[in-house]
Amino acid sequence: MENNNQGQIHIVCGPMYCGKSSELIRLARRELIANKTVQVFKYEEDNRYSENDLASHDKLFIPAEPVLYTSDIYQKLKENTDTIIVDEVQFLDDIIIPFSEYIRDQGKRIILAGLDLDFRGEPFPFNKSNKHMGELLAKADYLEKLTAICTYSLNGKTCGEDAKRTQRLINQEPAPYNSPIKLIGAKDNYEARCIKHHFVPGKPVY
Numbered sequence: 001m002e003n004n005n006q007g008q009i010h011i012v013c014g015p016m017y018c019g020k021s022s023e024l025i026r027l028a029r030r031e032l033i034a035n036k037t038v039q040v041f042k043y044e045e046d047n048r049y050s051e052n053d054l055a056s057h058d059k060l061f062i063p064a065e066p067v068l069y070t071s072d073i074y075q076k077l078k079e080n081t082d083t084i085i086v087d088e089v090q091f092l093d094d095i096i097i098p099f100s101e102y103i104r105d106q107g108k109r110i111i112l113a114g115l116d117l118d119f120r121g122e123p124f125p126f127n128k129s130n131k132h133m134g135e136l137l138a139k140a141d142y143l144e145k146l147t148a149i150c151t152y153s154l155n156g157k158t159c160g161e162d163a164k165r166t167q168r169l170i171n172q173e174p175a176p177y178n179s180p181i182k183l184i185g186a187k188d189n190y191e192a193r194c195i196k197h198h199f200v201p202g203k204p205v206y
């Protein structure tokens, strides 16, 4: 049967805690109401103990298939799938860019969610690549840029402004610009912050 559907690359991005997964659930629900066949993929380095399904309070429950590479999505893709959903897309390799265009050009819909920026406030680089999320965002037919709420707190008062950045903290101190991605033995955590309260010691000033 000829496929007359217009394909679409739809991207949901923003800092940590901005509700990307909730938005994916809402979008997945819409696809199911439209009787589309949906496959969900999620980058997962170690999926042995994790809860990686897109689940919501109502009956929607779509198991997310763990993937490490874009080629894993290609291999797991079923022929009758109408809509592909990919979570944590920023951790994949840059093949996801041409792959998304390929899916769109098949007349299918691909919905991708991920961090647009890294903890430095720079476009999130794809795995072992000099390409970054900015290049994927430029290919989007539809782009949602979500914000979280800044949780910076001073003297017991929380900022509450729109948070567009992810603050990385190492042992509760702002992570320096050149800090390694993985630290052994240090407490590494993240908070949503507005631009004013996003601190990156050693970040070059232009």
Ligand SMILES: [Zn+2]
Pocket: 150, 151, 152, 159, 160, 161, 193, 194, 195, 196, 197
């Ligand atoms: Zn703030």
